[in-house]
Amino acid sequence: MIRFILLQNRQGKTRLAKYYVPLEESEKHKVEYEVHRLVVNRDAKFTNFVEFRTHKVIYRRYAGLFFSVCVDITDNELAYLESIHLFVEILDHFFSNVCELDLVFNFHKVYLILDEFILAGELQETSKRAIIERMSELEKLE
Amino acid sequence: MNPFSSGTRLRDMIRAIRACKTAAEERAVVRKECADIRALINEDDPHDRHRNLAKLMFIHMLGYPTHFGQMECLKLIASPGFPEKRIGYLGLMLLLDERQEVLMLVTNSLKQDLNHSNQYVVGLALCALGNICSAEMARDLAPEVERLIQFRDPNIRKKAALCSTRIVRKVPDLAENFVNAAASLLKEKHHGVLITGVQLCYELCLINDEALEYFRKKCTEGVIKTLRDITNSAYQPEYDVAGITDPFLHIRLLRLLRVLGQGDADASDLMTDILAQVATKTESNKNAGNAVLYECVETIMAIEDTSSLRVLAINILGRFLSNRDNNIRYVALNMLMKAITFDDQAVQRHRVTILECVKDPDASIRKRALELVTLLVNENNVTQLTKELIDYLEISDEDFKEDLSAKICFIVEKFSPEKLWYIDQMLKVLCEAGKFVKDDVWHALIVVISNASELHGYTVRALYKAVLIYSEQETLVRVAVWCIGEYGDLLVNNVGMLGIEDPITVTESDAVDVIEDAITRHNSDSTTKAMALVALLKLSSRFPSISERIKDIIVKQKGSILLEMQQRAIEYNSIVDRHKNIRSSLVERMPVLDEATFNVRRAGSFPASASTGAKPSVSLPNGFEKPAVAPLVDLLDLDSDDILAAPSSSGADFLQDLLGVDLGSSSSQSGATQGPKAGTDLLLDILSIGTPSPAQNSASSIDFLSTADINNNTSNALDTLSSPVPPQIATTASTGMFDLLDGLSPSPSKEATNGPAYPSIVAYESSSLKIEFTFSKPPENPQTTNVQATFINLSPNTFTDFIFQAAVPKFLQLHLDPASSNTLPASGNGNITQNLKVTNSQHGKKSLVMRMRIGYKLDGKDVLEEGQVSNFPRGL
Numbered sequence A: 001m002i003r004f005i006l007l008q009n010r011q012g013k014t015r016l017a018k019y020y021v022p023l024e025e026s027e028k029h030k031v032e033y034e035v036h037r038l039v040v041n042r043d044a045k046f047t048n049f050v051e052f053r054t055h056k057v058i059y060r061r062y063a064g065l066f067f068s069v070c071v072d073i074t075d076n077e078l079a080y081l082e083s084i085h086l087f088v089e090i091l092d093h094f095f096s097n098v099c100e101l102d103l104v105f106n107f108h109k110v111y112l113i114l115d116e117f118i119l120a121g122e123l124q125e126t127s128k129r130a131i132i133e134r135m136s137e138l139e140k141l142e
Numbered sequence B: 001m002n003p004f005s006s007g008t009r010l011r012d013m014i015r016a017i018r019a020c021k022t023a024a025e026e027r028a029v030v031r032k033e034c035a036d037i038r039a040l041i042n043e044d045d046p047h048d049r050h051r052n053l054a055k056l057m058f059i060h061m062l063g064y065p066t067h068f069g070q071m072e073c074l075k076l077i078a079s080p081g082f083p084e085k086r087i088g089y090l091g092l093m094l095l096l097d098e099r100q101e102v103l104m105l106v107t108n109s110l111k112q113d114l115n116h117s118n119q120y121v122v123g124l125a126l127c128a129l130g131n132i133c134s135a136e137m138a139r140d141l142a143p144e145v146e147r148l149i150q151f152r153d154p155n156i157r158k159k160a161a162l163c164s165t166r167i168v169r170k171v172p173d174l175a176e177n178f179v180n181a182a183a184s185l186l187k188e189k190h191h192g193v194l195i196t197g198v199q200l201c202y203e204l205c206l207i208n209d210e211a212l213e214y215f216r217k218k219c220t221e222g223v224i225k226t227l228r229d230i231t232n233s234a235y236q237p238e239y240d241v242a243g244i245t246d247p248f249l250h251i252r253l254l255r256l257l258r259v260l261g262q263g264d265a266d267a268s269d270l271m272t273d274i275l276a277q278v279a280t281k282t283e284s285n286k287n288a289g290n291a292v293l294y295e296c297v298e299t300i301m302a303i304e305d306t307s308s309l310r311v312l313a314i315n316i317l318g319r320f321l322s323n324r325d326n327n328i329r330y331v332a333l334n335m336l337m338k339a340i341t342f343d344d345q346a347v348q349r350h351r352v353t354i355l356e357c358v359k360d361p362d363a364s365i366r367k368r369a370l371e372l373v374t375l376l377v378n379e380n381n382v383t384q385l386t387k388e389l390i391d392y393l394e395i396s397d398e399d400f401k402e403d404l405s406a407k408i409c410f411i412v413e414k415f416s417p418e419k420l421w422y423i424d425q426m427l428k429v430l431c432e433a434g435k436f437v438k439d440d441v442w443h444a445l446i447v448v449i450s451n452a453s454e455l456h457g458y459t460v461r462a463l464y465k466a467v468l469i470y471s472e473q474e475t476l477v478r479v480a481v482w483c484i485g486e487y488g489d490l491l492v493n494n495v496g497m498l499g500i501e502d503p504i505t506v507t508e509s510d511a512v513d514v515i516e517d518a519i520t521r522h523n524s525d526s527t528t529k530a531m532a533l534v535a536l537l538k539l540s541s542r543f544p545s546i547s548e549r550i551k552d553i554i555v556k557q558k559g560s561i562l563l564e565m566q567q568r569a570i571e572y573n574s575i576v577d578r579h580k581n582i583r584s585s586l587v588e589r590m591p592v593l594d595e596a597t598f599n600v601r602r603a604g605s606f607p608a609s610a611s612t613g614a615k616p617s618v619s620l621p622n623g624f625e626k627p628a629v630a631p632l633v634d635l636l637d638l639d640s641d642d643i644l645a646a647p648s649s650s651g652a653d654f655l656q657d658l659l660g661v662d663l664g665s666s667s668s669q670s671g672a673t674q675g676p677k678a679g680t681d682l683l684l685d686i687l688s689i690g691t692p693s694p695a696q697n698s699a700s701s702i703d704f705l706s707t708a709d710i711n712n713n714t715s716n717a718l719d720t721l722s723s724p725v726p727p728q729i730a731t732t733a734s735t736g737m738f739d740l741l742d743g744l745s746p747s748p749s750k751e752a753t754n755g756p757a758y759p760s761i762v763a764y765e766s767s768s769l770k771i772e773f774t775f776s777k778p779p780e781n782p783q784t785t786n787v788q789a790t791f792i793n794l795s796p797n798t799f800t801d802f803i804f805q806a807a808v809p810k811f812l813q814l815h816l817d818p819a820s821s822n823t824l825p826a827s828g829n830g831n832i833t834q835n836l837k838v839t840n841s842q843h844g845k846k847s848l849v850m851r852m853r854i855g856y857k858l859d860g861k862d863v864l865e866e867g868q869v870s871n872f873p874r875g876l
Helices: A025-040 A077-094 A100-105 A107-117 A128-141 B009-018 B023-043 B049-061 B067-078 B082-095 B102-114 B119-132 B135-148 B154-170 B172-185 B191-207 B209-232 B247-261 B265-281 B287-302 B307-321 B326-339 B344-348 B351-358 B363-376 B382-395 B398-415 B419-436 B439-451 B453-469 B474-493 B508-520 B526-542 B544-559 B563-578 B580-586 B595-609 B630-643 B651-664 B666-687 B698-712 B714-722 B727-744
Strands: A002-009 A014-019 A049-052 A055-062 A065-071 B761-765 B769-776 B784-793 B799-807 B812-816 B831-840 B850-858 B861-869
Touching: A002 A025, A014 A025, A014 A100, A014 A107, A014 B049, A025 A049, A025 A055, A025 A065, A049 B363, A055 A077, A065 A077, A077 A107, A077 A128, A077 B247, A077 B287, A077 B326, A100 A107, A100 B009, A107 A128, A107 B049, A107 B082, A128 B082, A128 B119, B009 B023, B009 B049, B023 B049, B023 B067, B049 B067, B049 B082, B067 B082, B067 B102, B082 B102, B082 B119, B102 B119, B102 B135, B119 B135, B119 B154, B135 B154, B135 B172, B154 B172, B154 B191, B172 B191, B172 B209, B191 B209, B191 B247, B209 B247, B209 B265, B247 B265, B247 B287, B265 B287, B265 B307, B287 B307, B287 B326, B307 B326, B326 B344, B326 B351, B326 B363, B344 B363, B351 B363, B351 B382, B363 B382, B363 B398, B382 B398, B382 B419, B398 B419, B398 B439, B419 B439, B419 B453, B419 B474, B439 B453, B439 B474, B439 B595, B453 B474, B453 B508, B474 B508, B474 B526, B508 B526, B508 B544, B526 B544, B526 B563, B526 B580, B544 B563, B563 B580, B761 B850, B761 B861, B769 B850, B784 B799, B799 B812, B799 B831
Parallel strands: none
Antiparallel strands: A002 A014, A002 A065, A049 A055, A055 A065, B761 B769, B769 B784, B784 B831, B799 B850, B812 B831, B850 B861
16 A cells, blocks of 8 residues: 655655655654655666665656655555556646646646545556546536 | 636745745745735635635645644535535645544535535545545445445546545454445456455455455456456557556456465465466566566465466566566565575575675665575575675675674574684674674674683684774674683683684783773773773783783773773772782683573563663673672672673663573572672672772662562562662563562562552542542553543432543653543442553652543533542552
8 A cells, every 4th residue: 555655856845745644744744855865866777666664665756856655565566666657647648748847836736636546545547548537527627 | 716727826826935045035935925824714705715725735735834724624625616625625635634633523524525416526525535534434434435336437436445445444344344345346347446446355355354255255256357358458558558458457456366365275276377377478578567477476476385386486586586677676586585485495596696686786675685695594505695795794885784794693693503603704794894783693692602612712812813903893892802801811822722723922911902992992882991891800810910001001990981980990900909819719710601591581682672782691690609709709790791881771771680690590599699798798898998889889789678678578578679669670670579589488479470459549529429540550561550430420410421631740641541421320320430541750759640620511501520639549
């Protein structure tokens, strides 16, 4: 199960933080800081997995953005790596050529997309098209 | 109006914040925005509400406090429109979590929205519930969610399925309600619903054995068929990832098969074909394919034995291990750790590759590989693997040395074929990574050295050579100092030369140089210095010719900033100076340390001893069996090795050690009780130091006194045990203490071991209400008292809305469990009980005290009673 998902830039600014387990506010900040420290300096050739406390973080870097997913130690790392990529593809589709600024100004939409993609720490939908269609339906309601 | 269309103020605010050059500027902008939002919240204008909350969420993401917006979320959720609800729910998930009490207020809105006619609103509510619901909400809303699993719209079905996963995780009792609905989801064609349904089934199988049985019987074949269908399906652009149709669904199906097959040969049998197909047919040149293969291997290894499949699985792992992609190698290492349990040989074949992985620049891989290597070691390959690891230790990163050296020590200790080899390897580790080695490791080394009498000479010479080069490795220095102190004479005389050694010439002065270096070096820690001081005392007798020089070094320590060092320096100086006649017997070589006892103690004390150090090795069976001066030697050794070894550690440790010694040599129990008395006198005589000296350490003096008491009167001693001894001491030492008593009195009192019983008290009594407290203590934790409060209504009317509140001073911690009821029947016809847990951080010093307030309704009128309880029994 996914514990939390973080989207951070290289400076460590959090662009999205979604927690599926309850954490204190201060603890969240600590987690965000620590995860950033863990992933930011890793060589591109290294594995995309780092052990983090009693869990592990699967991360992937896209340009200046780090997508980090914290999962249970027994989870399938490669599968989560693949889901990060799927999420990025969905964002890319939705914002057509997504960049960090899109995510900053439309953070609430990013959360909305994520809520259509993952729920209760588990994958909800694997079809890019289904999510994009759902998003346009939701946007019509605004 | 849409708050997010361009030109609205959310965008402006984000721009303004992004335009800030400094953090101070940003803070100012945020402060101003927050002030505006607060003002608007106070006006309570529904029009701007969702825009404000959106702004607050952004501010929250930047890390500023936004709790004042929590109630706004609830208002938005309760409002009728979708856009408002959407922002409200988003805010709910971001700003709140399941532990906040505010969340309880939202349960009702959620219930309404789950029944809403607009399916998008239902979707929002399900999403929020799935992400943050608490156990209570789960209970309240489970029926709604269960119903929604069968909703016509697939978007709702899949959300409801995942929401149910969260619900059964929070409240496992509810699992059986969902079994049928979950089974129906497995027949879905829609991938989104199917994947969530599979997830729900998997979760139910983990939680509930009956559910597992049910799915195993009814659904195994269906799941296999679904997997076969998607594996064989034609190209579907919507779900295709690198040539594989929906790898995510593949993986979840394989995982469900894993729990269905585990422990059930029939189910395992059914799935062999499809697993073999997935394992052989899946493309392995892309990550998606490897993810599926990886999951497939894991399933093959978990289900009941089908050896041909396992060969297949091991081969896949072998291929993974030689993959160029680090991620793939990482998962291979991970999986080989599981494979080792059923096919050790197959994994051993990859030993060389795995050893290479230990040296990988990537810490994640190194760590995995190291763990795997530790599992690979056996009696046959231990020498070779250890050599490889130690060679690598020399060149590895500093931050990896700690893990690596710990693992090497573990391997060496576990599989060492002979003592000489063990000592050699440990010395190498200490030379390379001595500063990272944990206390119990070098303690164990000293015990082994002490037991290997034929190697004493060899060891002390090897240590001497090593410490000259690696003097910065703290633990190496400690072991060297101890050995030189004990076996200094063997060092200078080249006693017990082994064939493999080169002869060296070491003068007495050289040996003392090493010790002097250790004691004067500014970065030696206090343990090392203390050990060096004892070594000096021992050498003063072993090397009489230079005892003057040794004395000078000891005298210098009179100025040490550590009190213990000062005191011991004075004492040792006086031994060297004035008591030459008994000195040699005083500092005799330590008797062989008892390995068995040490191992038992180590096993027992290891987890707790990480910080203070177990330090038993050096002092353990300190020769109580020796007559005459022995008690004195003992005292000195205890002082020197135990107290000095960790001057900062608490008296409790010391006490434990002292008692541990008694424990260790049961024959000497009577000696132990008389020993300290005689020893004290002797010590006084010999050292001509005033009374305070032996009693310097308060803990030790208490202990001596109470053991003396025990001599006189056992029951008295029990009293002293239960009251004045500080709590930690009582707990840690209790076993030792009672052992001691066992030896003395034939019938040690039983209830004392179970913790004393305390009388019940009437905590409060008024004309209408009586409160009684009964007490119990968990034996493992004397600081904690469980109080059961019983409330009795003395009036002729029933109390309703009864609530009991209590407050305690700072040194106490209070935990109230819920009361058994909130209605108190009249005239004592029944009562309410409530459990309280009080933790007293000043246990033994202060007794409990509590203020309480009782509120209830009597004939519809509120009544408040207050009181203070100060008549708690002593010793709680």
